[in-house]
Amino acid sequence: xxxxxxxxxxxxxxxxxxxxxxxxxxxxxxxxxxxxxxxxxxxxxxxxxxxxxxxxxxxxxxxxxxxxxxxxxxxxxxxxxxxxxxxxxxxxxxxxxxxxxxxxxxxxxxxxxxxxxxxxxxxxxxxxxxxxxxxxxxxxxxxxxxxxxxxxxxxxxxxxxxxxxxxxxxxxxxxxxxxxxxxxxxxxxxxxxxxxxxxxxxxxxxxxxxxxxxxxxxxxxxxxxxxxxxxxxxxxxxxxxxxxxxxxxxxxxxxxxxxxxxxxxxxxxxxxxxxxxxxxxxxxxxxxxxxxxxxxxxxxxxxxxxxxxxxxxxxxxxxxxxxxxxxxxxxxxxxxxxxxxxxxxxxxxxxxxxxxxxxxxxxxxxxxxxxxxxxxxxxxxxxxxxxx
Numbered sequence: 001x002x003x004x005x006x007x008x009x010x011x012x013x014x015x016x017x018x019x020x021x022x023x024x025x026x027x028x029x030x031x032x033x034x035x036x037x038x039x040x041x042x043x044x045x046x047x048x049x050x051x052x053x054x055x056x057x058x059x060x061x062x063x064x065x066x067x068x069x070x071x072x073x074x075x076x077x078x079x080x081x082x083x084x085x086x087x088x089x090x091x092x093x094x095x096x097x098x099x100x101x102x103x104x105x106x107x108x109x110x111x112x113x114x115x116x117x118x119x120x121x122x123x124x125x126x127x128x129x130x131x132x133x134x135x136x137x138x139x140x141x142x143x144x145x146x147x148x149x150x151x152x153x154x155x156x157x158x159x160x161x162x163x164x165x166x167x168x169x170x171x172x173x174x175x176x177x178x179x180x181x182x183x184x185x186x187x188x189x190x191x192x193x194x195x196x197x198x199x200x201x202x203x204x205x206x207x208x209x210x211x212x213x214x215x216x217x218x219x220x221x222x223x224x225x226x227x228x229x230x231x232x233x234x235x236x237x238x239x240x241x242x243x244x245x246x247x248x249x250x251x252x253x254x255x256x257x258x259x260x261x262x263x264x265x266x267x268x269x270x271x272x273x274x275x276x277x278x279x280x281x282x283x284x285x286x287x288x289x290x291x292x293x294x295x296x297x298x299x300x301x302x303x304x305x306x307x308x309x310x311x312x313x314x315x316x317x318x319x320x321x322x323x324x325x326x327x328x329x330x331x332x333x334x335x336x337x338x339x340x341x342x343x344x345x346x347x348x349x350x351x352x353x354x355x356x357x358x359x360x361x362x363x364x365x366x367x368x369x370x371x372x373x374x375x376x377x378x379x380x381x382x383x384x385x386x387x388x
């Protein structure tokens with residue numbers, strides 16, 4: 001019997017999951033506590049991930065990547081989060097997945113060749129900078145400006161909550177171009193800024209979670225960038241940004257599933273070995289019910305992710321798919337919130353201690369529910385997609 005295409009995909013997914021799990025267990029999980037305390041993880045981790053091809057998954061071979069459907073990328077994100085157990089590592093290690101796609105789809109060939117290959121090899125770091133102190137989800141209200149002066153743009157303004165902002169070699173930046181004082185979506189553009197640019201300063205931010213992920217506030221004071229670093233046409237940035245959000249939200253949904261499974265794994269292992277009044281916790285009906293409730297939400301999230309991935313791989317990414325992605329992000333992060341909470345409860349006092357996966361993810365769940373678009377924004381966007 002000949003092998004069917006879906007059989008090949010499933011085999012590829014299983015092999016990738018195994019590779020990523022081994023990488024996460026050996027290269028990430030044992031070190032996360034120390035990295036959180038240090039406030040960063042070694043840049044060498046990018047190179048090791050690049051050597052395994054993990055950074056290039058989903059990118060063209062011409063730039064050192066490996067083309068991959070959503071279904072395969074889903075396995076990467078899920079396994080990395082389940083076995084690595086750190087949102088901080090995930091956020092920075094894979095920040096290129098929000099920083100590079102606009103360059104890939106809208107940059108010049110020269111810019112793509114300059115930026116993408118070294119990032120996929122793990123030699124350089126890419127970041128996306130949209131949010132400002134005065135607003136985030138309301139992209140049309142952004143105020144950072146870029147004015148054209150000959151063959152350059154001159155950028156002034158600031159961005160905040162930027163993942164990989166401290167170490168990024170390339171920053172994909174949302175700016176306002178056109179006439180001074182212009183407003184609305186029509187005046188937005190996207191420009192790629194070299195991290196070494198004069199006039200760019202970076203300030204670290206202190207956070208509740210994602211402690212080993214460098215998160216920065218960026219200040220642009222007369223930063224000059226070649227006009228060839230403009231992505232697409234001037235004033236066409238709004239559509240670029242909106243399209244980029246969909247992939248980010250799907251990736252966050254897959255990550256939330258992996259983190260939910262990490263919480264379940266730790267809670268189950270603890271319930272099996274921890275004894276109270278002469279019996280293991282797992283023998284208590286109330287504990288078993290908590291574990292079953294976690295699995296119920298994990299399975300529903302997994303099924304929804306598979307459906308959304310299949311539609312994207314089939315080319316069905318219209319308004320209904322966008323709405324599904326928005327609500328999937330809400331559902332998956334709510335699953336993570338529930339599982340983290342229940343896992344901490346099952347671990348009891350140990351769940352309150354630094355060093356457990358569940359304690360770390362309990363602190364990190366809120367940024368998952370806010371980043372990429374808060375729950376309230378996701379609901380409103382889904383409603384608009386459906387014409388409600």
